[in-house]
Amino acid sequence: MRSLQPVRGTHDILPEQSLRHRHVTETARTIAGQYGYGEVATPIFEFTEVFKRTLGDSSDIVTKEMYTFESRSGEEITLRPEGTAGIVRALISGGLGQHLPLKFFYQGPMFRHERPQKGRLRQFHQFGVELLGVGAPLGDIEVIAMAAQILDALGVADSTTLEINSLGDPQSREAYRDVLLGYLSDLKDKLSEDSRKRLAVNPLRILDSKDEGDRRVVADAPLFSDYLTGEAAEFFSAVTAGLDELGIIYALNPKLVRGLDYYCHTAFEFTTEALGAQGTVLAGGRYDGLVAAMGGAETPGVGWAAGIERLAMLIADAPAPHRPIAVVPVGGGAETAAFNLAQELRRDGFTVDIGYGGNLSRRMKRANKLRARLAVILGEDEIRAGTVTVRDLDTGEQEEVALRGLRDHLAPWR
RNA sequence: GCGGGUGUAGCUCAGUCGGUUAGAGCGCCAGAUUGUGGAUCUGGAGGCCGUGGGUUCAAUCCCCAUCACUCGCCCCA
Numbered sequence A: 001m002r003s004l005q006p007v008r009g010t011h012d013i014l015p016e017q018s019l020r021h022r023h024v025t026e027t028a029r030t031i032a033g034q035y036g037y038g039e040v041a042t043p044i045f046e047f048t049e050v051f052k053r054t055l056g057d058s059s060d061i062v063t064k065e066m067y068t069f070e071s072r073s074g075e076e077i078t079l080r081p082e083g084t085a086g087i088v089r090a091l092i093s094g095g096l097g098q099h100l101p102l103k104f105f106y107q108g109p110m111f112r113h114e115r116p117q118k119g120r121l122r123q124f125h126q127f128g129v130e131l132l133g134v135g136a137p138l139g140d141i142e143v144i145a146m147a148a149q150i151l152d153a154l155g156v157a158d159s160t161t162l163e164i165n166s167l168g169d170p171q172s173r174e175a176y177r178d179v180l181l182g183y184l185s186d187l188k189d190k191l192s193e194d195s196r197k198r199l200a201v202n203p204l205r206i207l208d209s210k211d212e213g214d215r216r217v218v219a220d221a222p223l224f225s226d227y228l229t230g231e232a233a234e235f236f237s238a239v240t241a242g243l244d245e246l247g248i249i250y251a252l253n254p255k256l257v258r259g260l261d262y263y264c265h266t267a268f269e270f271t272t273e274a275l276g277a278q279g280t281v282l283a284g285g286r287y288d289g290l291v292a293a294m295g296g297a298e299t300p301g302v303g304w305a306a307g308i309e310r311l312a313m314l315i316a317d318a319p320a321p322h323r324p325i326a327v328v329p330v331g332g333g334a335e336t337a338a339f340n341l342a343q344e345l346r347r348d349g350f351t352v353d354i355g356y357g358g359n360l361s362r363r364m365k366r367a368n369k370l371r372a373r374l375a376v377i378l379g380e381d382e383i384r385a386g387t388v389t390v391r392d393l394d395t396g397e398q399e400e401v402a403l404r405g406l407r408d409h410l411a412p413w414r
Numbered sequence B: 001g002c003g004g005g006u007g008u009a010g011c012u013c014a015g016u017c018g019g020u021u022a023g024a025g026c027g028c029c030a031g032a033u034u035g036u037g038g039a040u041c042u043g044g045a046g047g048c049c050g051u052g053g054g055u056u057c058a059a060u061c062c063c064c065a066u067c068a069c070u071c072g073c074c075c076c077a
Helices: A015-034 A048-055 A060-065 A084-093 A137-153 A170-186 A193-201 A203-208 A212-219 A230-246 A308-314 A332-347 A360-369 A380-385 A403-413
Strands: A045-047 A067-070 A076-079 A102-111 A123-132 A160-166 A264-272 A280-286 A301-307 A325-329 A352-354 A374-378 A387-392 A398-402
Touching: A015 A102, A015 A123, A015 A137, A015 A308, A045 A048, A045 A084, A048 A076, A048 A084, A084 A102, A084 A123, A084 A301, A123 A137, A123 A308, A137 A160, A137 A230, A137 A264, A137 A280, A137 A301, A160 A230, A170 A193, A170 A203, A193 A203, A203 A212, A230 A264, A264 A301, A280 A308, A301 A308, A325 A332, A325 A360, A332 A352, A332 A374, A332 A380, A332 A403, A360 A374, A374 A380, A374 A403, A380 A387, A387 A403, A398 A403
Parallel strands: A325 A352, A325 A374
Antiparallel strands: A045 A076, A067 A076, A102 A123, A123 A301, A160 A264, A264 A280, A280 A301, A374 A387, A387 A398
8 A cells, every 4th residue: 555655754635735835825825025126036946956955964954864766867856855055056067156145935845854743744834925035234233023913914923922032143153163072072961962072063952952950050151132233233233233123022042053954043933832842933044155055156144934835834834725606507408508608607717616417406506505696597497588597695586697697797707 | 863652434532340233422325395495303323442463262452663643852944
């Protein structure tokens, strides 16, 4: 039976769920459009090197979560685990650096070979934005404001909180890293096994640990904010001042660290309590060094990505689809006329459903189940009289309407 | 990748201290109602009891493995 199961961590998205996803993406798409961002679609796979270079060889995504395979011609290919790498690659390979600043959004599937949980899938979907070529704090502010507006429009603003931190510039980061390393090395015995490993690979991550013992050690650790260079500190306060100006509420979280190596300066996360262990619903930050690291010209960038499944779980309900009008033939003789009528109404812009068989009772049942607003009943009597019977399925009232005037009669429900 | 929990009808779940034909509600199909849906009543279909192996006279039940889901960790959207 194994071959008839979906691959672990993948899901079929059926119409009901699809509506929720679409509500999320359409809302985000509309708002991103209002900010002047244009949609881009990069391939869902790239040469493995693209991700290795952007994400950093030591990141978890690269070391253990990528879907990597060899193509028939022997190329190393990877299903994209996130969206930024592909866009930066497109920027470079397409010579888009000529047109900076670039304002892009994207939407689509991402792949990570992780152990699935609620809100964590192996194929999942993200909506993200990237602002390339803007090094000023205004870029960070705009992008965060857009995120806040989207979450608000989705009705989840109340159930999420924005946390924000500065990772400084490379100089700040290096200085702080040394200090932190010194502090933590002295207390090595008190750290969890995981964190002792992190000491060598990515000590900043220890700040984020959920282990009780680690938290106690970290509580008294030197703060990153004390080691920001003047420039970096100024940048960050410009960002927070801009958010204040817009009335965007946030919490400073000096322990907030991002997993991907390329982030600098602003890092932020919108999180929720409602999703269990997977609390992050939208996250991003600034990545000024990334384009250059990939071989392009020095280009600042800032952006974020949101988990569509996670947002879809958080929203109350997607707006119900437009209620159809059911065309119901009575008896075999009316079948063709009814089908033609349905087609005519569809061409006129109505949402029309017509059953594929069964008697009147059966078809009415079906109309009811489809939440049809009206039934347009067409039998031999009506055909003779040049009319149809229009039944209001909410009130149960029905009347005869001349075929000629049907379109106008139905107009309110188009 | 590590640790815990759970897999019985399309869905939600009973159940068998190992013993003939495995149940309910909802949903589905049909009829009551061959020109009228929602409500009601009647009937019906639908189960390799996740999969494979083991123990046993006998396994849906016990044991092992495996797959999937789920909770937590790691990490992240």
